[in-house]
Amino acid sequence: MKIYMLLYYLRHLTLQYCLFCPIFALSELRLCLERQDFYCAESRLDSLKQLNGNQKDVLRAEIQLQKALWHDQNKDYRNAVFAVEKAHAIQPENIQISVRLATAYLRNHDFYEAISIIERIRSRLGVEEQIMASLILAQAWMKLENYNAALNELRHQEYQSRQSGELYSLMAICYIRTSQPESALDVFSRKEKNTGSLSSEDQRLKHQAQQNIRLREKYTTAVSSSFRVVMQANGNSEALRIYLDILDRAYMDVGRVLDYYPKNYTRVLFLNREDFVEYTSIESEAVAGLHDGASLDLLIPWEKISQNQEKSRLENVIYHEYTHHLLNLMTKQSRNIPLWVHEGLAQFLEPHQDMAVKHQILKPMILQANYYRQDMPENVSLHSGAFQFYAQAHSMIQFASDKGWLPSLVSQLPLLRADFSFADLFVKSTGLKMNEFIETWAKTLGEIYAD
Numbered sequence: 001m002k003i004y005m006l007l008y009y010l011r012h013l014t015l016q017y018c019l020f021c022p023i024f025a026l027s028e029l030r031l032c033l034e035r036q037d038f039y040c041a042e043s044r045l046d047s048l049k050q051l052n053g054n055q056k057d058v059l060r061a062e063i064q065l066q067k068a069l070w071h072d073q074n075k076d077y078r079n080a081v082f083a084v085e086k087a088h089a090i091q092p093e094n095i096q097i098s099v100r101l102a103t104a105y106l107r108n109h110d111f112y113e114a115i116s117i118i119e120r121i122r123s124r125l126g127v128e129e130q131i132m133a134s135l136i137l138a139q140a141w142m143k144l145e146n147y148n149a150a151l152n153e154l155r156h157q158e159y160q161s162r163q164s165g166e167l168y169s170l171m172a173i174c175y176i177r178t179s180q181p182e183s184a185l186d187v188f189s190r191k192e193k194n195t196g197s198l199s200s201e202d203q204r205l206k207h208q209a210q211q212n213i214r215l216r217e218k219y220t221t222a223v224s225s226s227f228r229v230v231m232q233a234n235g236n237s238e239a240l241r242i243y244l245d246i247l248d249r250a251y252m253d254v255g256r257v258l259d260y261y262p263k264n265y266t267r268v269l270f271l272n273r274e275d276f277v278e279y280t281s282i283e284s285e286a287v288a289g290l291h292d293g294a295s296l297d298l299l300i301p302w303e304k305i306s307q308n309q310e311k312s313r314l315e316n317v318i319y320h321e322y323t324h325h326l327l328n329l330m331t332k333q334s335r336n337i338p339l340w341v342h343e344g345l346a347q348f349l350e351p352h353q354d355m356a357v358k359h360q361i362l363k364p365m366i367l368q369a370n371y372y373r374q375d376m377p378e379n380v381s382l383h384s385g386a387f388q389f390y391a392q393a394h395s396m397i398q399f400a401s402d403k404g405w406l407p408s409l410v411s412q413l414p415l416l417r418a419d420f421s422f423a424d425l426f427v428k429s430t431g432l433k434m435n436e437f438i439e440t441w442a443k444t445l446g447e448i449y450a451d
């Protein structure tokens, strides 16, 4: 009975090769792995003289896979990749390890590597592995903003994977991002039929797809080289000219600073307030625009432009939301940029700055030492402290720019990973920790306000 239990425990060490080897030494190896002491596991393996080269290779690869799992749990995806690469080098013909390697690449944002390894092995994949491989490929293509390639992959796999809710959700997002709301609705009904339910995010996207179809009655779509503009059908051509002119300038100006240009059309919906509320379920008049992280649409509640002052405000809203959009694309929607950087940069890149208003908010904050000290909040409600938060975020980005730190900070944003956090990046770009930076910023502003 005892021996049976031990064998059961050792199953994950691919034990069929080892039934006749000393169980004691193997169980020591297992204990090393349980302690995540991989060095110990490897030296135990070396001392197992009874195993032949092949058997040792199986275990050696297994140790690397366990190591990768441990790195994964610590969100250290880079070292997880290194470990699976080692396992793959030991057993290059092992299909499961190849699929594991593709998953590790995907997590570490090595999208082309993930695609290339799946392409190499796909003719040898079994049904289950096919499904997994298609999901990896589709996600990699989506991160690379190639939604048609992702759709191709998912559509081929749908027949085999009718139970996979994930497949349907990815497919629906691709249809929404490529302006095919009817197909997205079809996908949602197939998902509901085959998997029995829709998530709340599915429901939200389904609502958006329905809204997009409904809007066609009174809205029209115009296309420029980089944008797809949805605006009211009775809006005049002058308004469209203004929208496209501002958008094209934002494309150049924001693109230059962030060094990023989207690979697809950016869809921008100019909606009247009523339709904006129905589309987004946001009633607050304070919301001047938003970027939707799933559909990647920019939604702007704007009907017409009657005076110049309004045009400046609209320019600010467009530049602001477009900045959010690019930051989102640059970081592959991984949400690893702190809110203050998102909002600070979006305000900093607005072309019309009203510094007087900002200083009015900042001055008492600085003089009464009533600013955010270290951890800028990750969530600001529209009612409490939002103005202060926005003013501080903007001023901090302005300060980083005055000091010449902004280009380095911005250029490294696409490199953010679980193992290269914004805090690391920040120290690398400014030479300061966040709290030191904030104190330097406050001191500099304090000197200005004291004069």
Ligand SMILES: [Zn+2]
Binding pocket: 320, 324, 342, 343, 346
């Ligand atoms: Zn914003």
